[in-house]
Amino acid sequence: MILKGFEALKSFLEKPRNIVVIGHRNPDGDAMGSTLALKHYFDKKGHHTTVVVPNEYPEFLHWLPGSDTTYRFDWQNTQSQRAINGSDIIFLLDFNALHRVGHDMQKTLEKYPNDFAMIDHHQQPDDVKYMYSDVTICSTCQMVYQFIEMNNDLDLIDADIATCLYTGIMTDTGSFRFRSTTSTTHRIIADLIDKGAENDKIHNNVYDANSYNRLLLLGQALSNLQILPTYKTAYITLTTEEKKRFDFQKGDTEGIVNYALSLKGIIFAAIFIEDAEQGIVKMSFRSKGSFSVNQFSRNHFNGGGHDNAAGGKSDLSIEKTVTKFVTLLPQYQKELEASYED
Template sequence: MILKGFEALKSFLSKPKNIVLIGHRNPDGDAMGSTLGLQHYLTKKGHKATVVVPNEYPDFLHWLPGSENTYRFDWQNSQSQKAINASDIIFLLDFNALHRVGFDMQKTLEKYPNDFVMIDHHQQPDDVKYMYSDVEICATCQMVYQFIEMNNDLDLIDEAIATCLYTGIMTDTGSFRFRSTTSKTHRIIADLIEKGAQNDKIHNNVYDANSYGRLLLLGQALSNLQILPAYKTAFITLTEAEKKKFDFQKGDTEGVVNYALSLKGIIFAAIFIEDKEQHIIKISFRSKGDFSVNQFSRNHFNGGGHDNAAGGKFNGSVEEVITTFKELLPTYKNELNRSYEI
């Protein structure tokens, strides 16, 4: 764990400040839950807090308390720039490096004259003045809870804060099933429920709000599934044409890679998604056991994340990324075979 400048930050925040909170590009449940949850807390402390995200986030997160007041940098650029320029400090939540917000927003943040606070659980964070980093914690939302706890303010957590933080922890732990989910995580979840988080409602809003097109897209993805038993590996592909055919919306591919990992005998899974807007192949990796997809992605696909969950990107076609991926696997065959007892 890295806890840097915490006492100085407490002193800085002892008087009302103008604060901006930023999540990573293509925000997920943890990014939205942590930014909105912390926004509600800081507002209760007397600060003016504004959430700015780089781009659109999934429709199944738009119900989160405070979501309607969030600025999108790509769409509401003037409002976002105004909020950033007027702020006394910026919180960076659920990402470890400025490039994770996208090129345009990165350039804006690199010119920012004031200080950053980073609260994040990804490996190899950039160095900023104030930092709370812990790669052992399952979700940034849990870190926000613990940040509030460090300030002796757990009594300030209300239903809105509890709902946001519960959502982020639930989504980043795969509904509390990943290895990073600890007994402390469950104790925090219990407290969030006691403080007003309606666990059944949250789960329904996130996981049981599928469009017809999203389910058809999932069917297409599963029909594209390929298994490489010699490497205990499986992967899924989705082309731009397939996405368009089923009226793809932001968030529709969230969690699809986990279906590949759920196969018996598989310990390494990937999904390759063509993204014409960014001119890349977006990649998500998942693993079981000791095989680090974080290191694999850093080494070969300009990405990173956690040991068992990481992302990356590839400049080329779907066919080319599949060829590259398959060519890499023999190098890792021994690691894959001893990674996990099946």
């Protein structure tokens, strides 16, 4: 764990400040849950807080308390720039390096004259003045809860904050099934329920609000599933044409890679998704056991994340990206064989 400048940060926040809270590009449940929870908490402490995210986030997260107050940097650029330039400090949540917000927003943040505070659980964080980093914690939302606890303010957690935090912990742990879910996580979840998080409604809002086309897209993805038993690996592809056919919306591919990992005998899973807007192939990697997809992605696909969950990108075509991926596997065969035992 890295806890840098915490006492100085506490002193800085003793009087009302203009605060901006930022999540990463393509925000997920943990990014949105943590940024909105921190906003609600700081507002209750007397600060003026604005959440700014780089771009759109999935429809199934739009119901989160405070979501309607969030600025999108790509679409509401004037409002976002005004909030950033008028802030006394910026909190960076659920990402470890400024490039994770996208090129345009990164350029703005690199010119920011004041200080950054980072709360994040990804490996190899950039160095900023104030930092709470712990790669062993399952989600940034759990870290925000513990940040509030460090400030002796657990009594300020109301139903809105609890709902945001529960959502991020639930989504980043795969509904509490990943190895990073600890007994501490479950105790925090219990407290969030006691404080007003309605677990059944949250689960329904996130996982049981699929569109018809999203389910058809899932069917297409599963029909594209390929298995490489020699390397205990499975992968899925989705082309731009396939996404268009099923009226793809932001968030529709969330969690699909986990279907590949759910296969018996598979310990390494990947999904390759064409992104025509950015001109890249986006990738998500998942693993079981000791095989580090974080290191694999850093080594070969300009990405990173956690040991068992990471992302990457490629400037090659989807066909050439998959070919590159498959040709890399032999050099990792021993690691893959030793990674996990049923």
